Amino acid sequence: MNEKRIALVTGGNGGIGESICMALVNKGCTVIAGYYPADKENAEKWQAEMKRDGYEIILAAADVADFEQTQQMVANVEESVGPIDILVNCAGITRDASLKKMEYSAWEAVIDTNLTSAFNVTKPVMIGMMERGFGRVVNISSVNGQRGQFGQPNYSAAKAGLHGFTMATAREGARKGVTVNTVSPGYVATAMTEAMPEKVLEAIIGEVPMGRMAKPAEIAQAVAWLTDDNSAYVTGANIPVNGGLFMSF
Ligand code: CAA
Numbered sequence: 710m711n712e713k714r715i716a717l718v719t720g721g722n723g724g725i726g727e728s729i730c731m732a733l734v735n736k737g738c739t740v741i742a743g744y745y746p747a748d749k750e751n752a753e754k755w756q757a758e759m760k761r762d763g764y765e766i767i768l769a770a771a772d773v774a775d776f777e778q779t780q781q782m783v784a785n786v787e788e789s790v791g792p793i794d795i796l797v798n799c800a801g802i803t804r805d806a807s808l809k810k811m812e813y814s815a816w817e818a819v820i821d822t823n824l825t826s827a828f829n830v831t832k833p834v835m836i837g838m839m840e841r842g843f844g845r846v847v848n849i850s851s852v853n854g855q856r857g858q859f860g861q862p863n864y865s866a867a868k869a870g871l872h873g874f875t876m877a878t879a880r881e882g883a884r885k886g887v888t889v890n891t892v893s894p895g896y897v898a899t900a901m902t903e904a905m906p907e908k909v910l911e912a913i914i915g916e917v918p919m920g921r922m923a924k925p926a927e928i929a930q931a932v933a934w935l936t937d938d939n940s941a942y943v944t945g946a947n948i949p950v951n952g953g954l955f956m957s958f
Contacts, residue, residue: 719796721741727925731929797936820863847889847936890945896952913954930950
């Protein structure tokens with residue numbers, strides 16, 4: 710039996726984040742969705758819609774690329790809701806361009822939001838988890854961190870870096886009841902892939918052995934399993950959920 714766990718999902722109101730929040734509510738967790746402060750209006754609208762559908766979700770604002778803001782957000786959540794048992798680092802952005810066209814600002818924004826964020830959020834949360842002797846951390850990476858993608862030198866680097874972070878912190882948590890794992894989605898039907906040029910997306914779907922994109926719930930399924938109390942012996946692992954787009958062992 711799982712205890713009633715407290716879960717923080719960064720990017721909780723995003724395409725994949727929403728499904729992860731729902732899966733964790735369904736498991737009986739108290740769920741906090743982290744959102745980007747400038748997105749307040751949309752996040753509150755989303756929260757009301759979720760409530761209408763039977764999902765009670767607490768909101769917490771922070772730009773995860775900002776160290777100080779993130780420390781404050783984690784402190785506020787732990788004071789008002791309680792100690793965080795489950796952390797899902799799901800906040801992420803794309804700023805696609807080939808290396809020759811990529812501006813430094815696009816490199817920096819993606820590295821800060823997709824990789825440095827994991828340090829910013831995991832550090833305060835995981836210290837508490839290790840002191841209490843229980844924790845589940847899941848970092849949402851990408852198939853493109855494993856195989857590289859034309860037009861994503863920033864995103865592929867950040868997502869590959871995330872798994873290095875997973876493996877290092879998994880070692881630090883291993884004797885303290887804290888597991889740290891990566892989930893690497895393939896192409897998922899969300900606003901992020903909708904923003905891609907149609908022809909490029911079609912060509913990529915053509916390469917997917919299953920011939921389709923993932924549903925967000927199919928990513929959430931892997932997160933729900935990894936964050937279960939009983940998934941205690943899986944750590945430092947990467948779970949690919951990519952329809953066969955990249956196969957490895
Ligand atoms: N492989 C090899 N060459 C390619 C190529 C590819 N996949 N795509 C384009 N090229 C070539 C073109 O043929 C062209 O060649 P020439 O110069 O010889 O004519 C050249 O590269 C064009 O280069 P540009 O830099 O001018 O490219 P562009 O500006 O036209 O488009 C892009 C670049 C905007 C990055 C576009 O390719 C793109 O949007 N790609 C999608 C990247 C992608 O998959 N993003 C995923 C978003 S979703 C996500 O990230 C979630 C997740 O985790 C999966």
